[in-house]
Amino acid sequence: MARRAKTPAPLVSDLDARKATILEAVVIEHIDTAQPVGSSSVAHHADLGVSPATVRTEMVALEREGYLAQPHTSAGRVPTDKGYRYFVDHLASGVLGPAQQFQVKEFFTHVRGEVEDVLEQTSLLLSQLTRYTSVVVGTGHSRASVLSVQLVNLDARHHLLVTVYSDGTVTKHSVLASFEATHVEVTEASRQLNALLIGTTLDATVQVPSRTDTVAKLVREAVSVLHAEAPTMDGEQVYIGGSSRVAEVFEGVETVRKVLSILEQELLVVSLVEDILEKGVSVAIGSEHGYEPLSSCAVIVAPVSVEGETVGAVGLLGPTRMKYQEVMAAAEAVSQHLTHHFGGEDRG
């Protein structure tokens, strides 16, 4: 028994075959219809040769164990978060339809451009593919080393510090000096900065010159600006695709508003995705992720890694009654293609 399985070990459970089938039937139908599911409908669709009455007794049990819930007496049953959890852990498994597979392949053979563009486009792809809102996260250059620094002067006091990192990201920082500097001095400062910083990572401390001439002051200024940003700005990028889906997929203005307002906060989205990744889980249902305003959401994530290192993730956000099979398959497929795209070095 693995100490930490890919999905958290089921508490007590493992329903017997029939209960599982019934649960599955309820989940599937409810996902499809958004309505409570009744015993007769289950008896009919899941073809265990049993009558509704039997199904009913089983459903009572499933409800007692917390997999199902009744909106009110004399309505059908609806899956709980726990019910969905069992479903995705034990029952769901789907493959991408051929049309979708084709679309994904097409996409990845044709994308070109900068990493950022690819990620952004990918988020659109995902939301088209699944009809849910997608989240693509690129984790930044925290471990990337500096390839090149350059100080460009805009005018005598304003300079722009442009840094290129080994992972291909580029940052810029304004440097406002309290003194004037000539073009030559700026160029020299640039040269020294290169000597100083190339090969280092942002968290490393460097030996700055203590002289008091203009060039040295420029260098110190630049280094401090750069390092000041280091802790906050991890260079995470977030791309959200199909946020308008939120309005289609959730019911109730209030829910829509809540979800949208979460999506607006990029930092929050990043940590949500990272939290889920960290737990080694690929799906977080309802309250599982611990973000209260998203308690009616399910989030599916799949990591994107290059050389064993997780460099990002793709995610999809929908109601708890989302189409897990399809969506998980899509996330899987896209994340793998992305992994390959960034790993398999031979694309622009």
Next chain:
Amino acid sequence: MARRAKTPAPLVSDLDARKATILEAVVIEHIDTAQPVGSSSVAHHADLGVSPATVRTEMVALEREGYLAQPHTSAGRVPTDKGYRYFVDHLASGVLGPAQQFQVKEFFTHVRGEVEDVLEQTSLLLSQLTRYTSVVVGTGHSRASVLSVQLVNLDARHHLLVTVYSDGTVTKHSVLASFEATHVEVTEASRQLNALLIGTTLDATVQVPSRTDTVAKLVREAVSVLHAEAPTMDGEQVYIGGSSRVAEVFEGVETVRKVLSILEQELLVVSLVEDILEKGVSVAIGSEHGYEPLSSCAVIVAPVSVEGETVGAVGLLGPTRMKYQEVMAAAEAVSQHLTHHFGGEDRG
């Protein structure tokens, strides 16, 4: 008579004083309550010493002339787009509340950072200020000249072309060569690119070397990559703040979805804003802007200019029954502060 006034010349109109007052009352109350407004309510609030009956006859006239509409017989009146138009052109004028004024001032004395960050934060400010969704557009470096180009090699075949423009923007482009290049060659190419491009704008053609050595090939490659992007990528930046407001402010899922899906398309948003600016108008109501899916929206824009040149705009998007006075005042104030912020050179 000016050939093209700041706001399109009123067709026939200019209502007499009493009609105007009545229209104003209807608009104000409807903005407030979202309900059709009846004659008695108008007679009461607008204190022209007249009875509801008289108001009614006037309202009939206003309806005939297209300023008001009746959702159905025996309901109150609702302003039409034309009614709102008259309202904003002739009647509306408001100033920012002191609290808001303070907030704006506070904001602009404390913002720091890159242009992009300032614009993004501004969009948040605007949406907080007005409780509507905001749009901040920065028009790009189409006329900016190149300050510096640098080719950085990631590995033998992958290079990164980093360009700094006179307006402080920085772009990066991957350059994938079909041949290998040494570090020295890349550095030399970098030097030549600088000599070649500094001071030019993207639309200018440059004399590339026709030699066939590695350096020359690199240079040609880089120049072509850079120029290829020029027409599409104008470097426009769009920042949307408070998109969750859409869900609060519009009613009907379908409307919300439509609006959100427009907001997702950055290009579309940019051209919407630019269209309105171009017409020299600051408010576009309902069908005026010609974007059908936004026919229930009003858009308020204010240009941001530096040295007489329009470099961007701030905008706010709400339902046609939005609080024009407040919102226009806010847009005005923020755009002026922004103008000043970018014009008054002494901030980082």
Next chain:
DNA sequence: GTTAGCACTCGGTAAAATCGAGTGCTAACA
């Protein structure tokens, strides 16, 4: 353990009744 039978619950929908804000019109008035 399963099932048919059955009484019961209760949300959803439809029809009916009611309400009232607001209208348009007319006739009297200044």
Next chain:
DNA sequence: TGTTAGCACTCGATTTTACCGAGTGCTAAC
């Protein structure tokens, strides 16, 4: 001529009532 009170009328919104039927839980028979 413009204004106003009076009044019948309209019609959406709200409430009431009735009813249907899907679905339940329970029980007794298989």
